[in-house]
Amino acid sequence: MSSVPPSEAAYDRIRLRQWTRGRARSAGVGRRDLLKLVAAASAAGSLASVASPAHAAGSLPGVVKPLPPELFTLRGTNAETNFAALRDTGLLTPADRFFVRNHTATPRIDAADWRLKVWGDGLTGGPVEFSYADLLALPSVSRTAFVECAGNARSFYASQQNQPVTGTAWTLGAIGTARWRGVRLADVLHRAGIGRDAVDVLPRGLDGEVVSDGIQLGRVRRPLPVAKALDDVLLAYEMNGEPLPPDHGFPVRLIVPSWVGIASIKWVGDIEVSAQPLLSPWNTTLYRLFGPAHPPEGSAPLSRQTLKSAFELAQGATFTAHRHQVLTGRSWSGGAPVRSVEVSTDGGTRWHRARLRDEPRQGSWVRWSADWVPAEPGPAVLLARATDRSGRSQPEVSVHNTQGYLFDAVVRHPVTVV
Known part of the structure; x- marks a missing residue:
């Protein structure tokens, strides 16, 4: 075989x-x-x-x-x-x-x-x-x-x-x-x-x-x-x-x-x-996709995982204005190895390339870091999005399914600047 x-x-x-x-x-x-x-x-x-x-x-x-x-x-x-x-x-x-x-x-x-x-x-x-x-x-x-x-x-x-x-x-x-x-x-x-x-x-x-x-x-x-x-x-x-x-x-x-x-x-x-x-x-009933965007009988059984990114940071974390910060996180894909990661500190208006800390490999994640100097006090939203070597990037919206599998959209991470 x-x-x-x-x-x-x-x-x-x-x-x-x-x-x-x-x-x-x-x-x-x-x-x-x-x-x-x-x-x-x-x-x-x-x-x-x-x-x-x-x-x-x-x-x-x-x-x-x-x-x-x-x-x-x-x-x-x-x-x-x-x-x-x-x-x-x-x-x-x-x-x-x-x-x-x-x-x-x-x-x-x-x-x-x-x-x-x-x-x-x-x-x-x-x-x-x-x-x-x-x-x-x-x-x-x-x-x-x-x-x-x-x-x-x-x-x-x-x-x-x-x-x-x-x-x-x-x-x-x-x-x-x-x-x-x-x-x-x-x-x-x-x-x-x-x-x-x-x-x-x-x-x-x-x-x-x-x-x-x-x-x-x-x-x-x-x-x-x-x-x-x-x-x-x-x-x-x-x-x-x-x-x-x-x-x-x-x-x-x-x-x-x-x-x-x-x-x-x-x-x-x-x-x-x-x-x-x-x-x-x-x-059959579990680990398949059901919903308006999928066939009436449901999708094929799930196999490979999808593409995601996460900050190594608590929700609602607090940062000091005008002080240099190093944001860290991890990205991974069930398809091709991660190629690049971008970070936004203003809710998605501007994006900057993060530094990869590991050699991207199939089936593993990569750690990354990005510099940030928060400007004015107040709420802020951090975003991270990955692109893998197949050219796939995390979308703004994930296609809905009733059991909530394979969410791959960019996750909004709220923080506060004081």
């Missing part, structure tokens, strides 16, 4: 047609229930009415690590990194500041008892199991990559564009970049005997089963096209040189570079290799 994946857009269009025509197999949930959830997903409500309120605290039930309020804002079962807390870190996000996205609660798993089962009709033989020691004995690979929730920046649909969306009201902190070490998923699949007729690879997590609108969705799982699975995906067991922390997937998780975070399944327990196209709630 070729190690170069085909067009992701082409794959997604094929899956969308198979879904709408009933030609893909639903892995674990009845088609009638999936159709019911799709109908609900296509109707938008107010973000404030459905999103869990944000609050600051030192801990969260279901999350193992401490969550001090200077580092995190808590949102339901999740913890968002306060972007200002990244200012004194390097390119990599320390594990104690890495955002947490949990559908239920962090499971506590003993690595000695853990097994990865690879199974399905896309294998040439029967099921194969790997222990934790088995994976550690295989050739390892390290890769720097960000993991970002598809709903990162979702709240700006409401606050900047006055458009209703559903879901967790993330600002820009549902992202982190780490140095991941593990085994190529391709190596494990080849050892398990992946066949030439395999088309989808479905990893499943060991966290608790999810219930939505009274429907049992099962454990979190989302299929990957076999070409992507055989390309650059890792079964990671280390994060920044240490074993994965419990909240970030111990003992083993997937890392799917540049794709929406739901693809990087945590606490992997089994992987189905299928000779038929597979569907789950996480690529």
Whole structure:
């Protein structure tokens, strides 16, 4: 098989047609229930009415690590990194500041008892199991990559564009970049005997089963096209040189570079290799785009992340007039590496090129800085916009969708000059 994946857009269009025509197999949930959830997903409500309120605290039930309020804002079962807390870190996000996205609660798993089962009709033989020691004995690979929730920046649909969306009201902190070490998923699949007729690879997590609108969705799982699975995906067991922390997937998780975070399944327990196209709630009702700008049946399942920029600065920060300041931030893209970043300190009237502090690389972010001498006291709005090497730049307005995914517009960052 070729190690170069085909067009992701082409794959997604094929899956969308198979879904709408009933030609893909639903892995674990009845088609009638999936159709019911799709109908609900296509109707938008107010973000404030459905999103869990944000609050600051030192801990969260279901999350193992401490969550001090200077580092995190808590949102339901999740913890968002306060972007200002990244200012004194390097390119990599320390594990104690890495955002947490949990559908239920962090499971506590003993690595000695853990097994990865690879199974399905896309294998040439029967099921194969790997222990934790088995994976550690295989050739390892390290890769720097960000993991970002598809709903990162979702709240700006409401606050900047006055458009209703559903879901967790993330600002820009549902992202982190780490140095991941593990085994190529391709190596494990080849050892398990992946066949030439395999088309989808479905990893499943060991966290608790999810219930939505009274429907049992099962454990979190989302299929990957076999070409992507055989390309650059890792079964990671280390994060920044240490074993994965419990909240970030111990003992083993997937890392799917540049794709929406739901693809990087945590606490992997089994992987189905299928000779038929597979569907789950996480690529049918969830992680697709619904709304007036999208097809009535919804878009194809989301794959690559979009383009964003953020200041390493608290909302409403205060600056002293006529005093030199150095503004810092980060930009990233799920497509081509970031090429340039521009900053405006007057609400978008004038733009100035920022200095890149890192060599832009695929699947990672770049840090940047820009000088500013605030003039007169009063309110000010800071803006940052990135352009990647494909020529794509952040727009002024993001195309709306009811579930608030893939917000890519320039974010307005209000501050005060005194």
